[in-house]
Amino acid sequence: MNIQMKANTSSKLAGVDAPFLYNFWYVAGYSSDFTRELTERTFLNRSIVLYRTEKDELVALQNRCAHRSFPLSESWLEGDDIRCRYHGAKFNPQGEIIEIPCQDKCPNVQAIHKYAVEERGPLVWIWMGDPTKVETHKIPDTSWLNTDEGWVFATGSYHIKGNYMLMMENLMDLTHIPFLHGNTLGFDRSYVKEKFDLEIDGIQVTYSRHPNGEYHRYGFFPDYLVDQFEGREYEARSGGCFVQPGMNYGIQELRSKP
Numbered sequence: 001m002n003i004q005m006k007a008n009t010s011s012k013l014a015g016v017d018a019p020f021l022y023n024f025w026y027v028a029g030y031s032s033d034f035t036r037e038l039t040e041r042t043f044l045n046r047s048i049v050l051y052r053t054e055k056d057e058l059v060a061l062q063n064r065c066a067h068r069s070f071p072l073s074e075s076w077l078e079g080d081d082i083r084c085r086y087h088g089a090k091f092n093p094q095g096e097i098i099e100i101p102c103q104d105k106c107p108n109v110q111a112i113h114k115y116a117v118e119e120r121g122p123l124v125w126i127w128m129g130d131p132t133k134v135e136t137h138k139i140p141d142t143s144w145l146n147t148d149e150g151w152v153f154a155t156g157s158y159h160i161k162g163n164y165m166l167m168m169e170n171l172m173d174l175t176h177i178p179f180l181h182g183n184t185l186g187f188d189r190s191y192v193k194e195k196f197d198l199e200i201d202g203i204q205v206t207y208s209r210h211p212n213g214e215y216h217r218y219g220f221f222p223d224y225l226v227d228q229f230e231g232r233e234y235e236a237r238s239g240g241c242f243v244q245p246g247m248n249y250g251i252q253e254l255r256s257k258p
Contacts (some may be wrong), residue, residue, distance in 0.1 A: 016163045020044040023129030025139050026246040030122050030155060034058060038082070040073035044128050048115060049073040050214035053080040058117045059093040061127055066097060066111035121145045122153070140243045171248045172207060173242060191238075208239030208251055220252045233257040 026043055028050065033039065039050045040063055047063040049072045061082070063073050070086035077083075081098065082091045090099035097111040115129040116134045122145050127134050145153050160167060170176065178187040194209040211218075215236040216229035237253040 014165055014168075016165050018165055020128075021245045023127075023133055024245050025118075025125045025127055027062070028117060028124040028126040028216070031119055031124055033123070034124060036077065038073045038075065038077065040071065046128065047071065048126070050080070050117070051077065051082075053093060056224060057093075058119065058124060060115040060117045061091065061093075061095050061117075062113040065091075065114065072112075083099075122147075122155075130234055140247055143190075168248065171250075172205070172242055173206075174209070174239065177255075181219075188214065190234060196240075196257050197239075203242075205242040206239070207241075208237050211236045211238055216254055221254070225254070227256055229256075 003131045012029040012230050021042060028034075028041060028043065028048075034050050034052055036052055036054075036134050042049060048060050049056065050060045052058055059080075061085075062070065063071050065072060065075075065084040065086060067084070067087055070084055072082050072084060072091065075085040078090065080093050084133075088099075088101040091096055091112060092098050093114075095112040095114040096108060096111055097207075098106060098108060100106050116131065118125045118136055118139055120139055121142055123140070123142060125139050143149070144151050147153075153246050169192070173190040176188045177185055178191050181187070191209065191211055194211050197208050197210075198204075199206045215238070216226055216234070234257055235253075237255075239253060240248055240250045242248045
C-alpha cells in the first residue's frame with residue numbers, strides 16, 4: 001500500500017451528522033437543463049429557482065417571494081424579471097424587488113438571495129456559500145467533457161434517498177464491489193487485496209487499485225474492449241478521485257504494456 005500525504009490529518013472524522021459545506025462549487029445540472037422556463041432545484045436543503053435571461057445568461061435566485069414565501073418557480077417571467085403568482089411582486093435577476101402592485105412606492109432593495117452560477121462545458125456550477133468568497137478558479141476541471149476537443153460523453157441521473165456522506169463513503173471504498181455488485185460487474189474477491197495507492201493533495205483524494213490480468217473481463221468494459229485485451233499484457237487501474245464535496249469521479253483504465 002503506497003500512501004502519499006500532502007495535508008494535515010485531523011482527529012475529527014466525517015460522519016452522517018456532518019453539516020453541509022457551503023463554500024464550495026456544486027453541479028447544478030447540465031447547461032441544457034436550463035431554459036427560459038423557471039426551474040426549481042434543491043441544493044443543500046435550499047430551494048433555488050434557475051432560468052435564462054433573454055441574452056441567455058443564467059440566473060439563480062432564492063426560490064421564495066420576500067412577501068409571503070410563495071415559490072417563485074411557480075410564478076412567471078416578464079422579460080428577465082419574475083412576477084410572483086401570489087400577490088404580483090416583481091423581482092429582477094439580481095434578486096431586487098422592483099414593483100409592488102398594491103402600492104405606488106417600492107423599496108428597490110435586495111429582497112432575495114442571488115447565487116453565483118458559472119457554465120463550464122456542459123455543466124452548470126452553483127456557489128452555495130458566502131457571496132464574498134466566490135472564487136471561479138476553484139471550479140473543478142472537467143475539460144474531458146468538452147465536445148469541442150473531440151470528447152464524447154453520456155449523461156444520466158437518479159435520486160438516492162440517503163445521507164450524502166454515506167454516498168461519498170460508497171464511492172471512495174470500492175471494496176464493496178465484489179459483494180454488493182457481484183452479480184452485475186463480476187469482480188473477483190481478490191480485487192479487495194490488490195495493490196492500493198492513495199494520494200492526498202489538500203482536500204483532493206485520489207485512490208486506486210491495480211487489478212490482475214482478468215480485469216478486462218469485469219463489467220465496466222464493453223464487449224469490444226474485452227475482445228481487444230483478451231490474451232494481451234496490460235496495466236490496469238481502478239479507483240476514483242474525491243475532488244470536493246459534491247464531486248467524485250471514477251477511474252477505470254487499461255493500458256497495453258510496451
